[in-house]
Every structure is written in C-alpha cells, then in structure tokens.
Amino acid sequence: DPLGLDMKYVTVRVDRGGCILGIVRFALPLSRVQPEIRSIYRIVLFGAVAAVIIALIVAYFVSRSITLPIRQMQETAQQIAKGDFGKRVRIKSRDELGELAKSFNTMADELQHQMENLRRMDRMRTDFVANVSHELKTPLTLIRGYIETLEDRAMDDKKAATKFISIIKEHADRLANIVNDLLSLSELELSDDSVHKTEFDLKEIIDEISLGFGHALADKKQMLTVSSQGGDLTIRADHDKIEQVFVNLIDNAVKYTKESGCIELSLVELDREVCVTVQDNGIGIPREHRERIFERFYRVDKARSRDLGGTGLGLSIAKHIVLAHNGKISIESEFNKGTKISVILPKE
Known part of the structure; x- marks a missing residue:
C-alpha cells in the first residue's frame, strides 16, 4: 500500500x-x-x-x-x-465388567463351597480311620487278653474257661457286626445297583419287625405301638434294605429309651409317598449333636453306646438306604424328653 x-x-x-x-x-x-x-x-x-x-x-x-x-x-x-477363599470382587457396575465380576464371584463361591466340602470330607475320612481303628482295636485287645489268660491258667478251670470263651465269642461277634456294617455302607456308597426293588406292604414289614423285638421290650418293660393312616401303604423298594432301616431305628429306640418307656411307630399315606415315624420318650439328643447324628461312628455318649452294643453305623446305613430310594430322613429330638425320626419313602 x-x-x-x-x-x-x-x-x-x-x-x-x-x-x-x-x-x-x-x-x-x-x-x-x-x-x-x-x-x-x-x-x-x-x-x-x-x-x-x-x-x-x-x-x-x-x-x-x-x-x-x-x-x-x-x-x-x-x-x-493362596487359600483365602473368602475374597470377592467388589464391582457393582452393570456393564460387561460388572457381569464378568459377577461370574467371577459366582465361581469363587462355588470354589469355596467345594473346598469346604473337601475339608469336611477330609476330616470325616480322618475321623473314620481313627474310629475304625479304635472300634476294631478295642475288641481285639480284649480277645487277645482273654486268650492269653486262657493259655496261662484258666484252661484247667472249666467254668472260667467257658466264661472267657463266651466273652471272646461276644467280642468276635461285635467285630463281625462292624465289618458287615462297613461292607453294607461301602456297597451303598459305591454301587449303583445295590437296590433291588420289589412291591410289598410296608405295614406288614413294620409289624414283623415289631414282633421281633418282643423279648427286648419285655426285658425293659417297654411298650411299642404301631398305627397307620391310609388305605394303601404299598411301596416299591428293596425289601431287605428297608427292613434293615427300621430294624436299626427301632433298635436304637429300644436301647435309648428307659425302662417302662413308650415307643410309637406311625405310618401315614401321603400323595405318592409313605411317611413312617419312630418316636420314643427316651434320653433324647442334645442340640449340638443332632447335625452329626447320621455320620459314621458318631456317638453322643460313646461309652454308653458301646455298652449297649452298637457299632455306631446304624443311622448312617439307614440314611444311605433311604437316600438310595430317593427318600428323606430327618430327626427331631429334645434332650431328656425323647426323639422322633421321620422317614419318607416314595411309593414307586
């Protein structure tokens, strides 16, 4: 410009x-x-x-x-x-990361549950081995002691020898019962073909079992009653195993009910099931023991149970048999008042 x-x-x-x-x-x-x-x-x-x-x-x-x-x-x-199975991811977003965190926590919950089961199974396995060892060792020790006594001097005394032989036979029978019960448990746990079903009237089974306890009831002056509700109490199940269940339950009721006590068996027809209850007014079970009462070799009063001749496997076997039939078994008990065990079995 x-x-x-x-x-x-x-x-x-x-x-x-x-x-x-x-x-x-x-x-x-x-x-x-x-x-x-x-x-x-x-x-x-x-x-x-x-x-x-x-x-x-x-x-x-x-x-x-x-x-x-x-x-x-x-x-x-x-x-x-590292073993801290209680840890969880704290993410509350609703996007893909939130879904991933939710899945992660679900996986952690399942892992924790599985680990708790493994630990519980490991404890049960350890307890089982210890209990089996103890249950077998006690009668074996006694048998050995009586045999050594017989070898030393008692053979010359026929009365003492007869007494010792009777005691040895009693403990040998106890060993046989433990082994038989262990075999029954093993068969129930490992075999899918252990249940052979036939059709039969459950009331007839209960009546026959009750008659078999006549002497035991008379010895303790106990009274056992059987009642039923419903017209059809026929079920399709393994006859021998169902019989074993109620033999174990009634046997326990007789053993742990005091003299002049009462035992009541009740059969009720449901829609597609039959419910059987075994109720007594015996010594009952303390609350802290109820959850473990169906475990193998578990006893509320160990010394008393052995004195009464139990193997500690009866209730565990009963539970396995009932579950193998897709049934249910439960227990209600109050210490010093009595126990009620309910068994529900499907008709088919």
Whole structure:
C-alpha cells in the first residue's frame, strides 16, 4: 500500500452488455481486524490445549475404570490362589465388567463351597480311620487278653474257661457286626445297583419287625405301638434294605429309651409317598449333636453306646438306604424328653 499500511483488498468487476464498465475496489486496513484475528488465534489455541487436557483426563479415567476392575480381579484371584477363599470382587457396575465380576464371584463361591466340602470330607475320612481303628482295636485287645489268660491258667478251670470263651465269642461277634456294617455302607456308597426293588406292604414289614423285638421290650418293660393312616401303604423298594432301616431305628429306640418307656411307630399315606415315624420318650439328643447324628461312628455318649452294643453305623446305613430310594430322613429330638425320626419313602 502507498501509505505503508497492511491492507485487505476486495475487487469487483462491473460489466454491462458484455463490456467492462469499470472495477470497484474496496480496501480495509488490517490494523482494524488484526486484534480480532489474534484474539481468535488465542481462543483456538487455548481451546485446543484445553481439549487435549480434557481428552487426557477423560482417557485416564476411562482407562482407570477399565483397568482397575481387572486389577481388582487379578489381585482377588491371587489371594484365592493362596487359600483365602473368602475374597470377592467388589464391582457393582452393570456393564460387561460388572457381569464378568459377577461370574467371577459366582465361581469363587462355588470354589469355596467345594473346598469346604473337601475339608469336611477330609476330616470325616480322618475321623473314620481313627474310629475304625479304635472300634476294631478295642475288641481285639480284649480277645487277645482273654486268650492269653486262657493259655496261662484258666484252661484247667472249666467254668472260667467257658466264661472267657463266651466273652471272646461276644467280642468276635461285635467285630463281625462292624465289618458287615462297613461292607453294607461301602456297597451303598459305591454301587449303583445295590437296590433291588420289589412291591410289598410296608405295614406288614413294620409289624414283623415289631414282633421281633418282643423279648427286648419285655426285658425293659417297654411298650411299642404301631398305627397307620391310609388305605394303601404299598411301596416299591428293596425289601431287605428297608427292613434293615427300621430294624436299626427301632433298635436304637429300644436301647435309648428307659425302662417302662413308650415307643410309637406311625405310618401315614401321603400323595405318592409313605411317611413312617419312630418316636420314643427316651434320653433324647442334645442340640449340638443332632447335625452329626447320621455320620459314621458318631456317638453322643460313646461309652454308653458301646455298652449297649452298637457299632455306631446304624443311622448312617439307614440314611444311605433311604437316600438310595430317593427318600428323606430327618430327626427331631429334645434332650431328656425323647426323639422322633421321620422317614419318607416314595411309593414307586
């Protein structure tokens, strides 16, 4: 520009009838718009910087929202791997990570449940081996002692010898009972074909078993009653094993009911099942022992149970037989008042 100023020019040609009439030129000094331009540049620059900063912050939090739950799951998995099965991932979002955390916690719950079962089974196995050893060792020790006594001097005394031989036979029978019960349990636990079903009247079985306890009841002056409700008490089950269940239950009721006590057996026809209850007014079972009463060799009063001649396997065998028939067995008891055991068996 002749004036030495920075100018912004706009030129427009004026035409008419194909002839150029002239040119119109507009000029504007840039000094009037440069402050606005510089202001725009600053706004754009600051906006770009702010956008970058905001983008970085957003990227950080987005990244953190993704990596933090993953890191939490990784740390929780490591703690579970070290044996802390109570740890869980605390993520409450409803997105895919929330679903993943929920699945992870479900897996951890199942793993904890399985580990608790394994520990319980390991404790039961340890207790079982210890109990079997003790149950077999006690009569064997007594048998050996009586045999040694017979060898030393008692053979010359026929009366003493007869007494010792009778005691030896009693303990030998106890050993045989323990072994037979263990074989029955093993068969029930390991074999899928241990149940051979036939159709029979459950009331008739109960009546026959009750008659078999006549002498035991008379010795303790006890009274046993059998009642039934329903017209059809026929079931399809393994006759011998069902008989074994109620022999064990009635035998326990007789043993743990005091003299002149009462034992009541009740049969009730349900829709597609038959419920049998064995109720006594005996010594009962303390609350803390009820959950374990069906475990093998578990006794509430160990010394008393052995004195009464039990193997500690009767209730466990009964439970396994009932479960093998898809039935249910439960116990209700109050210490010093009595016990009620209910068995529900399907008709088919």
